[in-house]
Amino acid sequence: MERVVDPLAGKPSLWRTQAQAIVFVAMVAGLIAAPFFTYPLFLMQAMCFALFACAFNLLIGYVGLLSFGHALYFGWASYISAHAAKVWGLTPELAILAGTAMAAFCGLVAGALAIRRQGIYFAMITLALAQMMYFFALQAKFTGGEDGIQAVPRGYLFGLIDLRNEMTMYVVVLAIFLGGFLFIYRIIHSPFGEVLKAIRENETRAISLGYKTDRYKLVAFVLSATLAGLAGATKAIVLQLASLTDVNWPMSGEVVLMTLVGGLGTIFGPVVGSFVILLMQFKLAAVGEWVLVIQGVIFVACVLLFRRGIVGEIAHKLRIKL
Numbered sequence: 001m002e003r004v005v006d007p008l009a010g011k012p013s014l015w016r017t018q019a020q021a022i023v024f025v026a027m028v029a030g031l032i033a034a035p036f037f038t039y040p041l042f043l044m045q046a047m048c049f050a051l052f053a054c055a056f057n058l059l060i061g062y063v064g065l066l067s068f069g070h071a072l073y074f075g076w077a078s079y080i081s082a083h084a085a086k087v088w089g090l091t092p093e094l095a096i097l098a099g100t101a102m103a104a105f106c107g108l109v110a111g112a113l114a115i116r117r118q119g120i121y122f123a124m125i126t127l128a129l130a131q132m133m134y135f136f137a138l139q140a141k142f143t144g145g146e147d148g149i150q151a152v153p154r155g156y157l158f159g160l161i162d163l164r165n166e167m168t169m170y171v172v173v174l175a176i177f178l179g180g181f182l183f184i185y186r187i188i189h190s191p192f193g194e195v196l197k198a199i200r201e202n203e204t205r206a207i208s209l210g211y212k213t214d215r216y217k218l219v220a221f222v223l224s225a226t227l228a229g230l231a232g233a234t235k236a237i238v239l240q241l242a243s244l245t246d247v248n249w250p251m252s253g254e255v256v257l258m259t260l261v262g263g264l265g266t267i268f269g270p271v272v273g274s275f276v277i278l279l280m281q282f283k284l285a286a287v288g289e290w291v292l293v294i295q296g297v298i299f300v301a302c303v304l305l306f307r308r309g310i311v312g313e314i315a316h317k318l319r320i321k322l
Helices: 013-037 041-062 071-087 093-113 119-139 168-186 191-201 202-208 213-238 249-262 271-282 292-306 309-318
Strands: none
Touching: 013 168, 041 168, 041 191, 041 249, 041 271, 071 093, 071 119, 071 213, 071 249, 093 119, 093 213, 119 191, 119 249, 168 191, 168 213, 191 202, 191 213, 202 213, 213 271, 249 271, 249 292, 249 309, 271 292, 271 309
């Protein structure tokens, strides 16, 4: 039988790197031009959720750990960031750092408990911990209960740059999103990331090779929680609001939907998925609760027809890694 030669063989890594670089440049160019054609506030919100989805994808797509409680880190970082800016009077960068640190701490505690189990047990532990913190947020005084923390001041970045200007705020959010995205990209393509992929594929074999997989999974969990917290803390400053919606379980389900629609285990998939879901919510706001039904239909369609997600299917057709 004649051997079929792969046209991409020989320089697969170079081809993939070039393709990823082209897509990244196109994404950056699109985000730079976008505020001149649509609402900057919508774009800033979408970038926060895109970073949230990328953080979640780091855990499920490259370690194989399904968390149903990522709203815990997103929502509590949002609360701490909003409280720090409004009550403590911190500058926005310090408020965001405070929220991110809170998410890292919660991720360390939750991860240390959750990684002791696998599969559905891991997912249920993360969900249980997230719901426990949700009810705490509902009762705590500083969170504002059902009203949340409103009228959060954007303040002055480094005490100098006025973030009340929409375009200035947009540039800051864009820088945070791109910084988080590139950090995740670096993690994935580092030796540490290769070990995470090995754990995802065959944890038993990784253990036999001498890797302490629980430590790797815990570090990945904390990194994912920290980046999710960075997204939540930034969102609180952008929208000047932190509410129960950010920490409730539907938020955890929404980030799962964003990741699956865009493409699980792809670099750009969560970004595309988050923009698609938020754009759909924005355009279909008039139909009220029916948006959830439509999201459910889209989710089922993606699972049945586009199992790789939007970016995953495109990458598969083009035979490149995105």
